Amino acid sequence: MRLIKYDPFREMQGMRDQMNQWLGSFAEPADWWDGKTFSPTCDVEETDNEIVVKMDVPGINEKEITLTLSGDNLIIKGERKSETEDKKKHFHRMERFYGTFERMIPLPLTVERDKINAEYQKGVLEVHLPKIPEVKPKEIPIKVK
Numbered sequence: 001m002r003l004i005k006y007d008p009f010r011e012m013q014g015m016r017d018q019m020n021q022w023l024g025s026f027a028e029p030a031d032w033w034d035g036k037t038f039s040p041t042c043d044v045e046e047t048d049n050e051i052v053v054k055m056d057v058p059g060i061n062e063k064e065i066t067l068t069l070s071g072d073n074l075i076i077k078g079e080r081k082s083e084t085e086d087k088k089k090h091f092h093r094m095e096r097f098y099g100t101f102e103r104m105i106p107l108p109l110t111v112e113r114d115k116i117n118a119e120y121q122k123g124v125l126e127v128h129l130p131k132i133p134e135v136k137p138k139e140i141p142i143k144v145k
Contacts, residue, residue: 038080038097044105048137051129053105058123059096065125067118074105074127 042055053074057065065078082098111129118127 038099038101039103040078040101042076042103042105046108050131051107051109051111053125053127053129055103055125055127056123057120057125060123062120062125065120067116067127069111069113069116072107072110074107074129075102076105076125076127077102 040055040057042053045052045054053076055076057078057080060078060080064081065076068075068077077100079100080098107129110132112132115130116128118125120126
């Protein structure tokens with residue numbers, strides 16, 4: 001019986017090849033994971049007064065993160081630097097991603113640009129984007145005659 005080392009990206013490569021076959025000339029082959037980029041997970045929540053974006057970015061210094069509002073898109077960029085490589089270390093497993101990231105989050109509505117604020121606590125970036133007053137839902141009373 002022959003043992004094969006498990007490689008989780010082997011299946012992804014097969015799926016990418018199939019997608020390229022299905023899409024034909026429309027799909028340019030791309031190296032979607034080059035070992036230098038990753039994509040942190042995030043939640044986008046809408047309340048009555050604001051949109052709140054929460055992104056998990058543990059191990060990243062807040063000075064390594066930039067926020068930009070471009071049109072109706074919130075762009076979050078950053079970098080998680082890898083630990084210095086030590087030739088004496090022997091890893092049995094490496095699952096943490098390092099490198100740069102960039103997330104463009106389309107906002108469902110227009111926000112007040114001057115009142116945006118961001119907080120970073122316990123590895124979670126939280127961005128508060130207040131809605132402009134005319135976008136806030138307005139309840140209309142019904143008159144009975």
